[in-house]
Amino acid sequence: MLRRIGRTGDRLFVYLAGLVALSTLVLVWLLVALMISDSLESIEEFGFGFLTGREWEDQRNVFGALPFIFGTLLTSAIAVAIGVPVSIGIAIYLSELAPAWIREPLSFVIELLAAIPSVIYGLWAMGTLRPILVNSVEPWLVKWLGWTPFFEGTPQGLDKLAAGLILAIMIIPTVASVSKEALRAVPDSQREAALSLGATRYETTRMAVITYARSGIFGACILGLGRAFGETMAVTMTIGNSNTISWSLIDPGQTMASLIANRWGEAEGLQRASLIEIGVILFAIALVVNIFARLMVGRVMKSVPTTGGGL
């Protein structure tokens, strides 16, 4: 009798927990289907031309996503170009060089960067970073690199460079902590072998450690890239919100995420459907990037840290 109650309880509990676990999965994919059906109006209107359309005119009801795909790729490229080397430097310091007592507190402080809400990054960029960019960094860039297409125009401080810099700061905690775990997972025999052959610490790290951990580090970079793609608020507040395609980093621009945040309040009808279609594209990119990163990182870490996601 007692045994039977125990068994039914067991079965009930397993089913309940399994049902809840599966239901969130099913619910999210149901929501994705609903989101796609909400964007049907725009998909039917523009077809594949949506991806190559250069205009976003609510007066004439013509919408195209190209400037925003371009803006997302360009700002994320800046973020990765600046953020990844810094993050790898941090990871190397934390895993190879730092004295033991400083490792824990320092990695906690670096991870605090991920805890700061993205809207506060935006506020800081508008209030503190912008004057620095306008007064010293951008005039200098224009003076010395103004002949390249990347630094044409007048410094404004709210542009793709500002957005890229903020994104670079925001991806540091993700990339640094995952890379650090990848370096930590390298067996000590690798280091000992290199050191015993007379290599310096730098040579050991470069040849024996980083080579061993490179797939984990690569996965970390992809995770950071995914975070940069989806980041919304800080970018909306710093990129200057202009729907044009320009290679110049000191011109304003727009990313997919910032367009949705920027236009949502006023958009109706076809424009809203088009915004949702932008969301669908963003979702598809994020899905591919995250699955890829998960497969890369999965070799060294059991679970991906949940610090990303573009607050």
Place this chain on the structure above:
Amino acid sequence: MRSYRLRRRMDIAASLLAVGCVLVALTPLVSILWEVIRNGAPMLSWEFLTNRTTSGIGNAILGSLQIVMYAAVIGLPVGMLTGIYISEFGNNKIGSTVRFFNDVMANFPSIVVGLLVYAMVVVYLDVNYSIIVASIALSIIMIPIVASTTEESLKMVPNSLREGALALGVPRWKTVLKVVLSNGRSGVITGALLAVARAAGETAPLILTTMFSYFWAASPTEPSAALPTLIYNYAMGYSSLAVDDAMSQAWGAALVLIMLVLSLNISVRLLSMRRFKKKHKEARKWRTRLSLKG
């Protein structure tokens, strides 16, 4: 072969470069904290914290608390049950599928989560922009975080405890709830607090699901201001305030928000550090006792 002196110098240069990277990352952190305190602290007063917009941020604080509370009520139990399932019964195809997509979901752009919830709740269920819609969006963001931290902390519970309980004839569900969960409790609480902190700072989903309001929300089915949306609207100049006033109020709200988020994060860290130390102490105690006994 390069000379030893050159290689030695390369080594020192590389170490300095790595330290430089750490400093580069710490500069914005210190600067953000300093600016938020410097600009926000003069704003703090009882009136500022309790009046409604635009003379204070009282309704935004209340709105944020309500949104996060409802999100926690929905998200925490679901996330914990998911984590329990993956950890205790997840050694099969369903378990690994759930785990995989959970990890993928944890890194979704939050604005997409806002769109997903809008697509269901506002379009199909015809509910207006409101506190409860925002809570649903935030709960979807919390679930994967809670699930993965729950899973990790339950995995740390030694198997001997499970076996011991089962050998005494305790049914499996009771073993999980009474033995496993209570042993992994502090890790589960840590994950829950982190998820709450993360949800409190989210802005993008709120823009799509609750908009903004200058009034006190009478019920969860009304739109409301929240701290992150207030900061965004004021900083971008979408308010009736003068630019300077709006900026300084945004800084004040940012100080309140950052205190909330960082205090949650830091208390979590202190909690887990104390747990770690306690375990060490106990282990040492046992070692000395055993050695005394010889």
